[in-house]
Amino acid sequence: MNFNYYAIWRGVHVLSVLLWIGGVAFVTLVLIPALRKGGGDYETFEKLEHRFGNQAKITTQLALISGLAMLWVTDTWARLLNTWWLWAMLLAWAMFTLMLFVLEPIVIHKLLHQRAQKDPKGTLELLQRLHYLLLAVGLVALVGGVIGAHGGMWF
Numbered sequence: 001m002n003f004n005y006y007a008i009w010r011g012v013h014v015l016s017v018l019l020w021i022g023g024v025a026f027v028t029l030v031l032i033p034a035l036r037k038g039g040g041d042y043e044t045f046e047k048l049e050h051r052f053g054n055q056a057k058i059t060t061q062l063a064l065i066s067g068l069a070m071l072w073v074t075d076t077w078a079r080l081l082n083t084w085w086l087w088a089m090l091l092a093w094a095m096f097t098l099m100l101f102v103l104e105p106i107v108i109h110k111l112l113h114q115r116a117q118k119d120p121k122g123t124l125e126l127l128q129r130l131h132y133l134l135l136a137v138g139l140v141a142l143v144g145g146v147i148g149a150h151g152g153m154w155f
Helices: 005-037 042-074 084-118 120-149
Strands: none
Touching: 005 042, 005 120, 042 084, 042 120, 084 120
16 A cells, blocks of 8 residues: 555644644634633733643644655655745744744743733733734745645746
């Protein structure tokens, strides 16, 4: 029995991106607005979002591994030179990885915690704006990747 390794890696890639960007969409469009409307605070956000952060750390890395594996299996590294959507995916991955593994645990957590002590409503509003930016980058990469992977864009 021969395995289609490309198809397996693509399945891993799609699942990883689904859980990652879908989680970002949930946090951005459901969780933060619900907390803001219901009078929730930054501490509540932190507790609820922490579990997704752990999932996102795993799924972002699986997305990279599976994406690179697809390039390796098909020996299509040259596609990196002429497809903007692969670069959009790498940019999204780099932004999220930097945020999840470096900025959030070392800098952002402390700054937001301090800010929330003085301005809890403003902190949730800032969080929502930052998440809108992250979601937009993720969705551009996702839509561009799907269209590009199916021959829709080669520029």
